[in-house]
Amino acid sequence: MIRILVFALFVLALAAGFAWLADRPGELSIIWQGQRADMSLMVAATLIVSLIAAVMLSWWLVRVIWTSPHSIQRYFRARKRDRGYQALSTGLIAAGAGDAAGARKMLGRTRGLLSADQEPLIHLLEAQAAMIEGRYDDARKKFELMADDPETRELGLRGLYLEARRLGANEAARQYAERAAEKAPQLPWATEAALEYRSQAGDWDEALKLLGDGRTGSPEEKKAYARRKAVLLTARAGAKLDADPKGAREDAHQALKLDETFVPAGLIEAKAYLREDNLRKAASILEKLWKSTAHGDVARLYVRARSGDSATDRLKRAEKLEALRPNNAEALFAVAEAALEARDFPLARGKAEAAARLSPRESAFLLLADIEDAETGDQGRIRHWMNQALKAPRDPAWTADGITATEWHAVSPASGRLDAFEWKTPVSELQGPVEEGSTDAVDEAIRTLPPLAIETRPAAKTDPIVKVERVDAEKPVVVTKVAEPVAVKEAVVEKAKLEPAGAQDDRQERPFYGLPDDPGVKEGAAAKRDGTSGFRLF
Incomplete structure (x- = not known):
């Protein structure tokens, strides 16, 4: 574009010059070796321009003839290089598709057209072809050569890392990942792998250093960084909870700043305050966390925060949780457990049945069996609730890679993946997924209760x-x-x-309580003579 513009300006300038001379006619006389030549000024200017053009054309012809061998050689070299790159591209596609014969054929053609010193991707094609053919030792040697070359270091280290993972050589894989993370910290796979290995070793300080500051990146990357840092801080807080409660509390507090709904961080901070005999702070943290998540672990820690409390005191604390989150299955379950310990059987039964209606699960029916055992000892009814517990979905638990744990852990014991544990219902082999909140099964279980014990x-x-x-x-x-x-x-x-x-x-039959939002039957209320219960629905 610039060249066209320059050429247009040159033509305009030349035309303007000739127009200027045409408006100013004159005569030009030249005497050279006794000869005199008279001509007009326009003719003289035309001759000068023609002479310059002839000189330029002659110089161009001489230059083309002089450089023609080099130009011809360069043309054939470029054509050969293009054919080599075409063969290399076809070979890489064949290797990616698993075509060992095609990859090997294109590798031979590429070697004849390109030099491996000029194009490092030839080493990659050779390594890929060797891996497809099952020659892993040859592929590993090629990756080692690539790792020693500064131009292909990261590619070679990744190949060595994947090979080490395939062979189960975790220590070698860790070394390759840390080497790649040290040389090129911008590589996500290297940083991720090194972070997981340091987390598996419990080296939380080094893991946090490797994580960086996370100031750059997209909003999604910044969110993922905040989550990962919260996990590492919580893991470090859990490791130092017994020896350094204050340090654990500070780390857990920083984790909660990054993620306010991260239950493990809140539990560790509350436990740290309890070890410092600061019940008020611990209760405040747990109440705030309960309002946002209503987690079962939060309820258990809150109800049993003070070891010297009586069963009545624990019941009052459980009822406070229910007041914060009414009509919640976890709150109802916590109240039912505390009421059972306080020997308040009507309240325990009502809350347990309401919790079972909101979230039918194993623990709710087992709690009903415990209530039946403590109140009446009726083996028929106990077996009935035990049977319902066997058929009910399992309780939510910390689950990672098919493994359940009673407490949260930062790393999965199966795969070593960081932040793998989730609070969810484990997969059951005997029963498919059950819609939470369904009351049909619970109502049927209550209607089909066996007669009183004989x-x-x-x-x-x-x-x-x-x-x-x-x-x-x-x-x-x-x-x-x-x-x-x-x-x-x-x-x-x-x-x-x-x-x-x-x-x-x-005489009356034992009444059963209504829907989950029903507070239950008041004490002393009599059932009707026809056997129907006397509860009131809201």
């Missing part, structure tokens, strides 16, 4: 036989006496809290 005791020969009849499981038990005693060895007697004969009209 106990046996020896019957004296002089005792009257007690005949027990239960026509309908939803109606009260009918008890009649035989007029004359009959001698028997044993009689089956129902003992399920039968009232005196005069108070049989006041």
Whole structure:
């Protein structure tokens, strides 16, 4: 574009010059060796311009003829290089597609057209072809040669790293990754691998140094950096919690600044405050975390924050959590557990059933079995809830790569991946996914509860036989006496809290509580005679 503009300006200038001479006519006389030549000024200017053009054309012809051998040689060299690059590109595509024969063929053609010193990608093609053919030793040698060349160092180190990982040589892979991260910290794979290896070794200080400051990058990269730094700070806080509670608290606090909903960081900071006997600070952190996440571990630590509390005190703390997050399965479950310890069975049963309706899971039904065992000891009902627990989804747990743990860890024990643990329901082999909050199964379990327990005791020969009849499981038990005693060895007697004969009209079936938002049946409320419960729905 610039050359065209310069040429146009030159032509315009030349035309302007000739126009200027045409407007100013004149005569020009030249005397040379006794000869005189007269001509007009325009003719003289035309002759001068023509002479200059002829000289330039002659010089161009001489230069073309002089440089023609070099130009011809350069043309054929460029054509050969283009053919070599075409073969190299085809060979790399064949290697990526797994075509060993095609990659080997293109490698031979590329070597005949290009020099390996001029094009390092030939080494890569040769290494890829060797790997496809199963010659891993040859491929590793090529990667080592590439790692020694400054131009292909990063490519060679990555190849050696992948080969070490394939062979299970974790120590060698760690060395290659750290070497690549040291030479080229901008490589994501090198930084990621070195970070994971240092995290597996528990070297949290070096891992944080390797992570950098994260000031540059896109918003997504900055968010990922903040999450990773929070994980490393939390892991370091957990490592120093016993020896240095103050340092652990500071690290966990920094992690919470990066991610306010990161439950492990909040738990460690609260534990550090509890070790310093600062219950108020610990409770404040847990309450703030509970409002945003309603995590089961937060509820357990909050309820049992002070070891000297009585069961009633723990129940009050659990009810405070429920007030912060009403109609929450974890809150209802925490209240039910605390109420069971406080021997408040009606409250425990109501909250446990509500929690089971909101989130049907194994622990909710096991808690109902415990409540039944502590209150009535009815083995039939206990077995019923145990059976429901076997069929229910498992409780949420810290899960990573198919492995569950009771506590959060920064690194997966299976793959060594950083920040692999997630709080979720583990995969069950016996039952598919169940929609959380479904109440059909829980309601059916409550409706199909077995009758009250039947106990046996020896019957004296002089005792009257007690005949027990239960026509309908939803109606009260009918008890009649035989007029004359009959001698028997044993009689089956129902003992399920039968009232005196005069108070049989006041007998009632055990009521069950309503939907999860139902606070339950008040104490002393009587069921209807037809067997239906007397609760009120909101």
